[in-house]
Amino acid sequence: MLYPWYETVDSSNVIFQGDLIPECPIVKPPDNLELDTMPEVEIQRFNSIVVSQSCDLENDKIEIVLVCPYLTLSEYLSQLPENYQNADGRKNVKKALKQGHYPSNHLLNKDEQSGLSDFIVVDFRNVYGVSFDYLKKYVYKIPKRIRLLPPYREHLSQAFARFFMRVGLPSNIDI
Template identity: 50%
Template sequence: MKYPWYESINKSSQILQGDFVLNCPIIIPPVTFEDEQDVSVKLLNAIIMSQSCDIENGKVDIILVCPYYNLEDFLPLHPTSKDGSKGSRKKVIDNLLHGNYPNCHILQKDIDLNIKDYLVVDFRNVYGIHYEFLKNHISKISNRNRLLPPYREHLSQAFARYFMRVGLPINIEI
């Protein structure tokens, strides 16, 4: 049985976990806050991380999103693959595939839906976007993609694992 990774959404303002938002406007607050201060807006490719049930039942005003990158854009940024050798590149890809980097998660490519490269979701920087703002923004997008189950749940589980890590002050020595 074949399980597709994605579906294409046409002209919809519905927001669900696993929705991709190209050029998602992220408001970056200043380092310090004064009475009148400029804020910057960063455009990122992002994926919705808030739970669909919370979104649909109006239980969240702020929707969590994480940036994602094409694998080819991600690899040069990763410290392990900085030397550019095929061996280090392969090691990073293998570690991504096996879930050995808790701060990110890899997703399949889909040429038919114009996802031409594998995608790497970055959990290190999580952003919040007001629901109404995001709904208005995506209603203007004619076509976008949505990650489907069970891959959406797999992403959600990886996200949870990243945030539930506990750093111990002393390691267990055997």
């Protein structure tokens, strides 16, 4: 049995975990925030994927939606250090991504039918919060958006949880 990775939904659909939000505006506060002053904020746009739980989104249980940025695999590979820019280095990185060996990243399939001509690499290191009310208005202006489907959506959620539940110990056990 084939399980499609994505579906295309129109702007009237509710937001779900796994929805791809192109050029999602993210408010970034300044590095040096002084009290009693009006801060200047920067707005950056990232291709993002919703990681908040669908049940919370459907039932309006949250005010801030968590999103993670993503890159195409080509963009991701182009940002690798120079020692990975050869054929073997890129091959090893692709294999490690596919096998889930980079906890801070998650690889999603490409899908020509949905308009995804390249694989997607989700970045869990940079998680952003977007006002749910704003995000609803923003996606309403997007005629069609791509939604990750089960079981791949749950796999993304599990990878996100694994990244956040890591525990760094101060020392190893000496046996």
